[in-house]
Amino acid sequence: MTIPATDNTSETAPSKSEAGITLEILRYIPGTHSEPTFQRFEIPYVEDWSMLDALGYIKDELDSSLSYRWSCRMAVCGSCGMMFDGVPKLACETFLRDYYPRPIRVEPLENFGIERDLVIDQEPFLEKLESVKPYIIDAMANAPSGKPGAPAGHERETIQAGENRQTPKELALFDQYSMCINCLLCYSACPQFGLNPAFLGPAAISLAHRYNQDNRDQGNADRAPALNEEDGVWSCTFVGYCSEVCPKSVDPASAIQQEKVRGATDWALSWLLPKGAR
């Protein structure tokens, strides 16, 4: 088969004489830099390049020491979050053409410690995520052969225990919150997290809410301590920017407000109801 001789050089190796665009990238290499500084890169302007493509060009052709996270290239893995002109976005779904011909400022996600260049420290978030137990707890308690509250026996975990059915409506209660890809854009958008790094934050609360809303789950009480403490939902003052930047329309602000309502209701009921009935 012969390949038609088309001029596709602009796609693969654009020449310097073509239109260009400037990226100002915040660089920080521990041990080499005492503090982060901006470095300018002049790169060719290719209309269909995402920021991730542009960073790839820089790493391959101009400076191999540039560090950044990425994996899926299609807004699924959540690794490529960074700031473009001060707005948190995913590099793989942000395009040069939306900024051209202006220079673009690229910075690591705000409100996080910088490991190196555009790579931020996710460790504190992962600890928070763990603290809300983002998994279904005692899934088979309500299965036909299961008894709520009974210890999870091996038998109940098997298919013999019966199906754990869920209606579309029951699914609708949480599916939006299960779309979170842990990209952390919402944390960069949140001024309260910036002021108080101990704040549990939008994504962790959204995922807690996701499991709290799941009718197969029996773990609300297990998640309550992390959610209801001062650094939990109550640190949120409803700025609402987290929901604006979320690339998956999770609407974390709504999850937080609904968990506030749940926390307040539980608290009120704890005064009204006798111990056993709670």
Added chain:
Amino acid sequence: MRQSPYHRPRDPFWYMRRSVYRRYMVREATSVFIGLWMLNLILGILQLSRGEAAWTAWLTWQQHPLMLTFSGLTLIMAMVHTTTWFAIAPKAMPKFIAGKAVVHQQVVIGHWLVFGLVSLFLLVAVYWGA
């Protein structure tokens, strides 16, 4: 060993950086006016307990151009607060109430309806009551 990450200094004027933050700060700032106006009201009740002279003095003071301006300003601030608050109220709503999907627009309209009815009731009570 892993280096400890670098933490950039926080911008003390962070709230000026984005229009979302500025709008948020305006919403929060409106409560300062409402708070001050409530203090004025509490002062009024205190004066009422001190006898007629004190109460009349407080009432006269309310008619001073300065106080009228302040009250007017507080009214505007309260409206800003109410409008912005009602606009985001649907987010705090559960997805279903009594088995029915919650429509965000209806939540906002419902808030305004209740607000309107209560205001009307209070107006009627103040003018034709007592």
